[in-house]
Amino acid sequence: MTKGLNKISIIIPVLNEAENIDRLLRHLTENSSSENVSEIIVVDGGSSDRTVEIIKNFTLRDIILISSKKGRAKQMNVGAKASTENILYFLHADTFPPKNYDKFILDKVQKGHEAGCFRMQFDSNHWWLKLTGWLTKFNLKVCRGGDQSLFITKALFNTIGGYNENYTIYEDNILIGELYKRNQFTVINQKITTSARLYKKVGIWKLQYHFLAIYLKKWLGASADEMLAYYKRNIT
Numbered sequence: 001m002t003k004g005l006n007k008i009s010i011i012i013p014v015l016n017e018a019e020n021i022d023r024l025l026r027h028l029t030e031n032s033s034s035e036n037v038s039e040i041i042v043v044d045g046g047s048s049d050r051t052v053e054i055i056k057n058f059t060l061r062d063i064i065l066i067s068s069k070k071g072r073a074k075q076m077n078v079g080a081k082a083s084t085e086n087i088l089y090f091l092h093a094d095t096f097p098p099k100n101y102d103k104f105i106l107d108k109v110q111k112g113h114e115a116g117c118f119r120m121q122f123d124s125n126h127w128w129l130k131l132t133g134w135l136t137k138f139n140l141k142v143c144r145g146g147d148q149s150l151f152i153t154k155a156l157f158n159t160i161g162g163y164n165e166n167y168t169i170y171e172d173n174i175l176i177g178e179l180y181k182r183n184q185f186t187v188i189n190q191k192i193t194t195s196a197r198l199y200k201k202v203g204i205w206k207l208q209y210h211f212l213a214i215y216l217k218k219w220l221g222a223s224a225d226e227m228l229a230y231y232k233r234n235i236t
Contacts, residue, residue, distance in 0.1 A: 006106050007038045008087045010092040011079035013072045017093040018050040029060045029095050036102035043079040045070035073163035073171035088157055090150045094195035100119035104188050105151045114156045115179045117148040124196040141180045146172030154165045166224045169231050210234045
């Protein structure tokens with residue numbers, strides 16, 4: 001890729017994220033350069049709280065707000081189609097990348113890495129969550145997840161076919177698996193901070209058990225619908 005052409009489109013799927021979205025948009029704006037991040041695209045899946053109002057009232061920079069059918073895979077694909085740049089950066093609404101995250105991403109792309117993520121830490125001091133965060137420094141598929149965010153060139157994203165919309169959960173892992181099959185994944189040695197809110201809500205050990213069960217179900221051949229049914233029955 002030609003260095004001068006590399007710019008980033010940030011894509012954030014949201015659903016009832018009034019608690020986080022203003023803080024995240026401020027963080028993204030204040031910790032990057034608009035020369036590198038040309039657009040922030042927020043894809044709303046039908047929020048019933050103040051999420052949309054907060055986004056429309058954000059004044060630090062222009063935000064592209066798009067409506068979509070609910071489902072992170074659907075929302076992220078819609079955002080990717082609307083993007084105008086050659087690097088896509090997918091980010092969850094409760095996850096905050098490090099200062100100068102744009103420069104770290106561009107550095108990797110300019111060195112020939114077409115996809116990757118940051119290391120992760122939870123906003124919790126619980127020893128298990130600190131351990132799981134530490135493990136994300138290893139470039140292994142088993143250590144990956146959507147909360148670590150994902151940068152990917154638009155060309156590679158389109159070659160893969162984007163996110164598999166059959167999956168309402170586990171969609172990040174499906175795409176990341178395709179990247180590992182192609183030997184196209186790197187880990188940036190900087191930490192992104194993500195919320196432990198689901199662990200706090202469900203319980204650390206209970207949630208970890210169910211995440212492991214879902215992982216094993218996929219490995220044993222469970223369908224997307226079977227995995228979603230398990231998730232709804234045990235987590236939501």
